[in-house]
Amino acid sequence: MLMRVRSHVRLKAKARATIGILGSALLAVPGWATEPLEPVVITGSYLQGPALSGALPVQVLTRRDIERSGAATTTELLSRVAANQPYQTEAISVGGYGPAGYAGANLRGLGDSNTLVLVNGRRIAQHAAVAYGTGADLLSIPLAAVERVEILKDGASALYGADAVGGVVNFILRSDYSGTEVQLDLGGTTHGGAGRQALSLTSGGALGQSDVRWVGTVAWQKEQRLAASQRPFSRSSYVPGLVNGLSYGTWPATVSNANGDYNPAGCRAPYSVDDPAGSGLCVYDPASQMDLQPASQRLNGTLRLDGKAWDATTRWFAEGMASRATQRTTATAGWVAGFDTASGTYQYPSLPTSSPYYPTAWAAANGVTGPLDLFYWRMADQGGRVDRHVGDQQRWLMGLQGQDGGWQWEGAATTTRHRLASSMQRGYYRYTDLAAMVADGSLNPFGEQTAATQARLNALAVRDGYSVLETRTQGVDLKASRALGRLAGGDAALALGTDIRREKLLSDYSDDAVNCVVSAGLCGGVDLARARTVGALFGELSLPFAPAWSAQLAVRHDRYSIGGKATSPKLALKWQAAADVMWRASVGKGFIAPTLEQLYAPGVLAYAPGGEAPDTLLCADPTVLSYDCGAFGHNQRTSGNAQLQPETSRQFGLGLVLGGTPRWQVSLDAWAIDKRNKIGFVPAGTVFADQSLYESLGYLPRYQPGDVLPDGSTCVSSVCPIKYVDAQYRNLGRQKVTGLDVGGRWRSPATAWGVWSLGLDGTWVQRYATQVSAFSGYVDQAGHYALDRPVPRWRHLLQAGLAQGPWQWTVGHRFVASYVDFNPDPSTLADRRVRPQSLWDLQGAYRYSDSMTLSLGVQNLFGVAPPASRQVNSFQVGFDPHFADPRGRVVSLRSRWSL
Numbered sequence: 011m012l013m014r015v016r017s018h019v020r021l022k023a024k025a026r027a028t029i030g031i032l033g034s035a036l037l038a039v040p041g042w043a044t045e046p047l048e049p050v051v052i053t054g055s056y057l058q059g060p061a062l063s064g065a066l067p068v069q070v071l072t073r074r075d076i077e078r079s080g081a082a083t084t085t086e087l088l089s090r091v092a093a094n095q096p097y098q099t100e101a102i103s104v105g106g107y108g109p110a111g112y113a114g115a116n117l118r119g120l121g122d123s124n125t126l127v128l129v130n131g132r133r134i135a136q137h138a139a140v141a142y143g144t145g146a147d148l149l150s151i152p153l154a155a156v157e158r159v160e161i162l163k164d165g166a167s168a169l170y171g172a173d174a175v176g177g178v179v180n181f182i183l184r185s186d187y188s189g190t191e192v193q194l195d196l197g198g199t200t201h202g203g204a205g206r207q208a209l210s211l212t213s214g215g216a217l218g219q220s221d222v223r224w225v226g227t228v229a230w231q232k233e234q235r236l237a238a239s240q241r242p243f244s245r246s247s248y249v250p251g252l253v254n255g256l257s258y259g260t261w262p263a264t265v266s267n268a269n270g271d272y273n274p275a276g277c278r279a280p281y282s283v284d285d286p287a288g289s290g291l292c293v294y295d296p297a298s299q300m301d302l303q304p305a306s307q308r309l310n311g312t313l314r315l316d317g318k319a320w321d322a323t324t325r326w327f328a329e330g331m332a333s334r335a336t337q338r339t340t341a342t343a344g345w346v347a348g349f350d351t352a353s354g355t356y357q358y359p360s361l362p363t364s365s366p367y368y369p370t371a372w373a374a375a376n377g378v379t380g381p382l383d384l385f386y387w388r389m390a391d392q393g394g395r396v397d398r399h400v401g402d403q404q405r406w407l408m409g410l411q412g413q414d415g416g417w418q419w420e421g422a423a424t425t426t427r428h429r430l431a432s433s434m435q436r437g438y439y440r441y442t443d444l445a446a447m448v449a450d451g452s453l454n455p456f457g458e459q460t461a462a463t464q465a466r467l468n469a470l471a472v473r474d475g476y477s478v479l480e481t482r483t484q485g486v487d488l489k490a491s492r493a494l495g496r497l498a499g500g501d502a503a504l505a506l507g508t509d510i511r512r513e514k515l516l517s518d519y520s521d522d523a524v525n526c527v528v529s530a531g532l533c534g535g536v537d538l539a540r541a542r543t544v545g546a547l548f549g550e551l552s553l554p555f556a557p558a559w560s561a562q563l564a565v566r567h568d569r570y571s572i573g574g575k576a577t578s579p580k581l582a583l584k585w586q587a588a589a590d591v592m593w594r595a596s597v598g599k600g601f602i603a604p605t606l607e608q609l610y611a612p613g614v615l616a617y618a619p620g621g622e623a624p625d626t627l628l629c630a631d632p633t634v635l636s637y638d639c640g641a642f643g644h645n646q647r648t649s650g651n652a653q654l655q656p657e658t659s660r661q662f663g664l665g666l667v668l669g670g671t672p673r674w675q676v677s678l679d680a681w682a683i684d685k686r687n688k689i690g691f692v693p694a695g696t697v698f699a700d701q702s703l704y705e706s707l708g709y710l711p712r713y714q715p716g717d718v719l720p721d722g723s724t725c726v727s728s729v730c731p732i733k734y735v736d737a738q739y740r741n742l743g744r745q746k747v748t749g750l751d752v753g754g755r756w757r758s759p760a761t762a763w764g765v766w767s768l769g770l771d772g773t774w775v776q777r778y779a780t781q782v783s784a785f786s787g788y789v790d791q792a793g794h795y796a797l798d799r800p801v802p803r804w805r806h807l808l809q810a811g812l813a814q815g816p817w818q819w820t821v822g823h824r825f826v827a828s829y830v831d832f833n834p835d836p837s838t839l840a841d842r843r844v845r846p847q848s849l850w851d852l853q854g855a856y857r858y859s860d861s862m863t864l865s866l867g868v869q870n871l872f873g874v875a876p877p878a879s880r881q882v883n884s885f886q887v888g889f890d891p892h893f894a895d896p897r898g899r900v901v902s903l904r905s906r907w908s909l
Contacts (some may be wrong), residue, residue, distance in 0.1 A: 109139030165661030344530020348441030485511025499554030536612035573603030618646030623698035743781025764814030794830030
């Protein structure tokens, strides 16, 4: 009964307004562009005209900027934007901790579900990984198809509705291209692993002799895996003085009886080593079998057509976008354990004395008799767990645009879909099969298997799909605008619109997953089908009420059949104090309804990263076994919560823009966001760092006296073991975030050397404070690791360029400030700082002819390793994969031909 999840993406009206980059807030990556500024259509308004030019902090990345960036994907491109705090990356999916095959935008660090991603002004499908509440997948957008990217760094719920609290990222695809362009991209690391090959084809023009125009792109990309063993900083999960990510569940098996725990067969490197903590046991080193970056392959395509409808002022348009992403992840070997769904307890095999692998001599020498419980056994000899994830995304739309009676109007019907199918490829077995092989004496828990046993294991291995998740959206939108008349500062204008959509979420889990019969931690899931309707009305006014003053007033009312309703207003002001001095300010409200995923995501039980921490209540008793103490790890249960309330927010902004000439511009924008009823959960590592607090908040449900306990567990003085870490979505409380964006660019006149340029894009986070409940104090993540991550106070991209005839040189400096590291035990460990990330990039491009360009780029020119971190909230340890790139120096060769 493989389930499907169809949750959809909400579709949105295209937001456009013609303004000049001269007035636009912050130049894309300032310093990449050296040509004179030209008017462009930007995100942030439904109105066209100069009155609001520069009133909103919009950062524009042009096609030329993209080519000079050296970025190979949309994800890499956005990682260079200072206001974007990358957090969900492909690496996080290793081991099932994050959504598979996904990377999202995260403006202001508020979470990817708070950043609205648009393509040509309309929504794309929401990623179907229901347990994570993700947003749109950036990897589904081929970079070769993108004409420019517009990043609105201001709350935009009044225009676009929910999930635009942090801002909007709008990818504008190439629409007026004629000809054919082929691009080949080859990349590799100088330290091995993570190689990349990419090929794209873009073509466009007129269809025959008609006025119908078309542009399409097909792009293919393949990336090799990067194993933890391929980098010196990640070869072991144990870094003395920093982090101990070793596990007591290992191969050869650890056994247990009433006298204690033992390793009769000793340790086998690299999978198991002597415990550096001095327990006398063997410990498993997860880094010996784990990916830092999974292998992946993607095929993306886009197509746009448009032509004249029934008269010269009316045109039709159609867009299609489809992608298929295949990801293969290798994670730690699985535990040999079963799960009784009725009692909620784990089961472990017992090695009988009749087994030929029973350690008779060792048992006699150590006074051990009777069967041996195999509590702590991983089948590392069979390799790590390998999962395959296939994500299919589609978006199709048809629309009309035209003019009538002074109104400019546009409407479209859209359908989107994202489907994620996940399957077990290696390292998975049904617990009953393994327990039977232990009981009949054929399976050896202490060494290599016989040829017959290995053949039997190969035949019993589970290589089936375990989940199909899907999101779908169908909707229509309509908007219209017109001039209202002349005011003191220019023409006033009005825009009105509506949109309505139907969102669906479906999930289909295999019987093996639902019934928890697969050994290795795959347990849980519920087949479900949920849907809701979302309707909205919105309006916008542009009022240039004085010669140097203009105002934007917008309001939107959203109504969800499931999730609530809200009215979101916004006011933006612009004052052109002088020819080269402009002030801007904005204030507004935001609203985020809980997604269907957050409301109804099925409960899934899995091993918790960071869960190998002592249970302070039970460990206080020296007679309690280490199993009950939690030294062998805890599980984590992720799920939706139908009782969630919507998030609400208020946003404030104040900015100053100086210059704005073709030669130079400087911008400063202060911003503040105040959210209430923030939706989220706290990961296991953070929970155990302050166990008393989170236990009082219900994060650590325990077995009760009289319950059926897991094998080998006991209650002590009415205190029973922890069942799991409860990672259900919750309304945590309030969140307050404030900061400052800094941008600047300078371009020289022509010199004997060529044209020089400089650019800066930086963001300072002054405060990032969150309540973990409505009754608790604030935890500030600005400048230190707290809750689920750190928020570095300062990030920047500094670039210098030189245009010299057919040559273009670009030097970039990417910087992320130092922060206080995660502290798993503040009572005994002193705080430490994670060093800053300071990376230099270099790219040179040569235009051989009008039809051919070659470029060579080096990212991380000096091969700097990721800064060391003792975070435990991901399966990779020793550094933080949410922020740091483990590849090292990356060399890329790119060639582009126009045919």
